Amino acid sequence: MTHRAAVSTAAAVETRALEKEFGPRVAVHSLDLTINRGEVFGLLGPNGSGKTTTIRMLCGLMAPTGGSASVVGYDVASQSERVRERIGYMSQRYGLYDDLTVAENLRFYATVYGLHGRARTERLAEHASQLGLTERWNQLAGTLSGGWKQRLALACATAHTPEMLFLDEPTAGVDPAARREFWRSIYVLAGRGTTILVTTHYMDEAERCQRLAFLSRGKLIGIGTTAEITAQFGQPTIEDVFIELQRRDEGAIAGTIAGAAT
Numbered sequence: 001m002t003h004r005a006a007v008s009t010a011a012a013v014e015t016r017a018l019e020k021e022f023g024p025r026v027a028v029h030s031l032d033l034t035i036n037r038g039e040v041f042g043l044l045g046p047n048g049s050g051k052t053t054t055i056r057m058l059c060g061l062m063a064p065t066g067g068s069a070s071v072v073g074y075d076v077a078s079q080s081e082r083v084r085e086r087i088g089y090m091s092q093r094y095g096l097y098d099d100l101t102v103a104e105n106l107r108f109y110a111t112v113y114g115l116h117g118r119a120r121t122e123r124l125a126e127h128a129s130q131l132g133l134t135e136r137w138n139q140l141a142g143t144l145s146g147g148w149k150q151r152l153a154l155a156c157a158t159a160h161t162p163e164m165l166f167l168d169e170p171t172a173g174v175d176p177a178a179r180r181e182f183w184r185s186i187y188v189l190a191g192r193g194t195t196i197l198v199t200t201h202y203m204d205e206a207e208r209c210q211r212l213a214f215l216s217r218g219k220l221i222g223i224g225t226t227a228e229i230t231a232q233f234g235q236p237t238i239e240d241v242f243i244e245l246q247r248r249d250e251g252a253i254a255g256t257i258a259g260a261a262t
C-alpha cells in the first residue's frame with residue numbers, strides 16, 4: 001500500500017510530513033496536521049513562520065517538496081484541480097477588481113468557479129444578501145472602505161459554496177467593527193458546514209477558533225484548544241504564548257546572524 005492511499009478522507013485536511021523548501025531555506029518542516037470537517041481552525045505564528053506557504057500548498061497552488069497532504073479528500077499534488085474546485089481562498093491581498101462593481105466582481109469569481117446562467121444569478125442574489133452586500137451591489141469595488149472590500153472578497157471566495165475556506169490574514173488592517181462583522185460571516189459559513197482555516201495576528205480572533213496550531217520557523221510546535229495550548233506553554237493567555245514564541249524566534253535569528261558572522 002502506498003503512503004498516499006493511507007491518507008484518510010474523513011478529515012478536511014490531513015498532512016503527513018508536509019515540506020516546502022525554497023533552495024536552502026525550509027519554509028515548512030515535516031508538518032503533520034489534521035483539521036476536522038466543519039472546524040473553525042486557526043493557524044498562528046510570527047511573520048515568516050510558514051503560514052502562507054502551508055496554505056498555498058493546501059490550496060493546490062504550490063507543489064510540496066516533500067510529504068503529502070489531502071484536502072477534502074483529494075491529494076494536493078496529484079489532484080490539485082479537484083482540490084481547487086472545492087475550496088475557497090482569500091489571499092493576503094484580496095485580488096478584487098477596483099474598476100468593477102460589487103456585482104461584477106461576484107459574477108467574475110462565480111464564473112471562474114464554474115457557475116453560469118440562472119443558477120449563477122440565483123446563487124449570487126442569495127449569497128450577497130446573506131453576507132449583507134446587496135446595498136452595495138452597483139458600487140465600484142475601488143470606492144469601498146477596507147471593511148466592505150474584505151466582505152466582498154469573502155463573498156467572491158465563497159460564491160461557489162466551497163467545502164473548505166482558507167483565509168490568510170483576512171482582517172489585517174480592518175477596523176474592529178468590521179472585524180466583528182467579518183467573524184459573524186465566518187460563523188454563518190461554518191454553520192452551513194464549511195471548514196475554515198484562518199490565519200491572524202489578532203488574539204481575540206484566535207480565541208474564536210475551535211482549535212489552534214502554532215508554527216515557529218516552519219515547525220508545528222503546538223496544537224489544541226486555547227486552554228490546551230496555554231497549559232502546554234505555561235502561559236496565562238494565547239497572547240502571552242505568541243509573544244513568547246516571537247521572542248524565541250527573534251533570539252534564534254539573532255543567533256544565526258551572529259553565528260554566520262564568525
Ligand SMILES: Nc1ncnc2c1ncn2[C@@H]1O[C@H](COP(=O)(O)OP(=O)(O)O)[C@@H](O)[C@H]1O
Pocket residue numbers: 022025026027045046047048049050051052053054
Ligand atoms: N516564493 C518564495 N521564495 C523563497 N522564499 C519564500 C517564498 N515564499 C516564502 N518564502 C520564505 O518562507 C518562509 C515562510 O514564509 P511565509 O509562508 O510567507 O510565512 P508567514 O505567512 O507565516 O509570514 C519565509 O522565510 C519566507 O521568506
Ligand SMILES: [Mg+2]
Pocket residue numbers: 051052053092168
Ligand atoms: Mg503570510
